[in-house]
Amino acid sequence: MGDIEVVRLRAGNGGIVREGSAHIAIRVSLSFEEAVLSAKDSEAEITFDPETSNPHFSFIEDDGKRHEVWFLDGVTAFNEIHAADAYRPAGYAVWRLGSEDPTIWSVLQQNYGVQAPGALHRIGMSEDIDFEGEGELLRVGDAPAEGARTFEVDGDTGQIVDEKYSAVPTPFVIQRSGDLPGKIALTFDDGPSPYTSQVLDRLQRYEAKATFFVIGRLAQAQPELLQRIETAGHTLGNHTYDHRSLRGLTEEAFDQAVEETQVVLGEHTSKCLRPPYGSTDAHTVAYAAKLGYALVLWTVDPRDWRRPGAAVIARHVVTHAAPGAIVVLHDGGGDRSQTVAALEIILRQLTAQGYHFAALCQEGGHG
Numbered sequence: 528m529g530d531i532e533v534v535r536l537r538a539g540n541g542g543i544v545r546e547g548s549a550h551i552a553i554r555v556s557l558s559f560e561e562a563v564l565s566a567k568d569s570e571a572e573i574t575f576d577p578e579t580s581n582p583h584f585s586f587i588e589d590d591g592k593r594h595e596v597w598f599l600d601g602v603t604a605f606n607e608i609h610a611a612d613a614y615r616p617a618g619y620a621v622w623r624l625g626s627e628d629p630t631i632w633s634v635l636q637q638n639y640g641v642q643a644p645g646a647l648h649r650i651g652m653s654e655d656i657d658f659e660g661e662g663e664l665l666r667v668g669d670a671p672a673e674g675a676r677t678f679e680v681d682g683d684t685g686q687i688v689d690e691k692y693s694a695v696p697t698p699f700v701i702q703r704s705g706d707l708p709g710k711i712a713l714t715f716d717d718g719p720s721p722y723t724s725q726v727l728d729r730l731q732r733y734e735a736k737a738t739f740f741v742i743g744r745l746a747q748a749q750p751e752l753l754q755r756i757e758t759a760g761h762t763l764g765n766h767t768y769d770h771r772s773l774r775g776l777t778e779e780a781f782d783q784a785v786e787e788t789q790v791v792l793g794e795h796t797s798k799c800l801r802p803p804y805g806s807t808d809a810h811t812v813a814y815a816a817k818l819g820y821a822l823v824l825w826t827v828d829p830r831d832w833r834r835p836g837a838a839v840i841a842r843h844v845v846t847h848a849a850p851g852a853i854v855v856l857h858d859g860g861g862d863r864s865q866t867v868a869a870l871e872i873i874l875r876q877l878t879a880q881g882y883h884f885a886a887l888c889q890e891g892g893h894g
């Protein structure tokens with residue numbers, strides 16, 4: 528090996544790295560995770576090419592296109608650093624952060640000349656979410672799983688001369704659904720409140736069904752109202768006990784926030800959860816799935832809680848209405864007279880346009 532000016536470690540695939548090259552400049556088009564997932568999806572075997580000391584796989588796509596993928600991982604990073612150790616480099620730059628094989632961190636910041644670390648065997652899972660499908664109902668398809676590899680070290684040089692992936696790390700797979708052909712889903716959050724009855728009256732007049740995501744703490748004191756919502760054919764959904772953001776909660780705190788409302792709703796409850804503020808992350812979706820809940824977001828938000836005027840609220844909903852739309856409105860959390868007035872306009876105008884209004888998350892029906 529000649530003089531090294533720069534050693535750049537790039538995780539990701541997209542180029543061929545030649546043996547002995549001190550400058551490693553490759554086109555990064557996929558992250559490490561995307562690369563190994565595409566190997567998994569195409570059922571291609573990842574092999575270690577002894578010529579280039581690079582992991583590699585190839586597959587033929589449905590359209591007949593052949594893909595040759597060469598990528599860098601924790602093993603190639605180790606080999607590069609191990610080879611460079613003789614030159615005692617002051618440091619390394621990792622580019623692009625977030626696209627690397629997470630095991631790369633086990634080979635950085637080590638003493639010169641150390642052996643290949645055992646930590647290269649386990650490839651941690653990512654926090655990324657892989658969404659499949661369309662719609663605002665989120666359910667967990669696959670939970671994340673760690674990857675694993677074995678490798679072989681040359682006793683003389685200390686270089687890794689072979690590696691095998693026995694499993695590739697997989698992210699959360701979240702399936703989206705929620706298509707309501709020809710129908711619109713009106714949803715009401717943050718109730719029940721004194722405005723809930725007024726909302727129910729208007730829905731009844733237009734034979735519209737809706738979904739009420741109630742706050743457990745408020746619902747507790749109003750069993751008759753819950754009964755009325757259910758008897759009218761609407762759905763009762765869970766909006767947590769005290770409207771706390773579910774993001775970043777421990778699983779225990781999450782379960783408590785959801786299950787306390789479930790207890791209040793009893794047999795009336797659907798298995799749909801609307802996260803307060805719409806804030807979700809991979810953990811939120813996974814914890815919800817464990818409790819049997821789908822998360823329901825929305826597609827149309829007139830921000831009625833800001834009280835911009837009934838006409839403004841109604842106009843926003845009417846102009847954004849489309850088959851399958853999920854509209855978020857609020858029947859609680861403050862003075863909702865504008866929302867009630869807007870609802871009258873929304874129901875009248877959209878009914879005239881031929882729309883029907885459906886409840887979400889009903890047995891044998893949607894979701």
Ligand SMILES: [Zn+2]
Nearest residue numbers: 716717803804
């Ligand atoms: Zn809310």
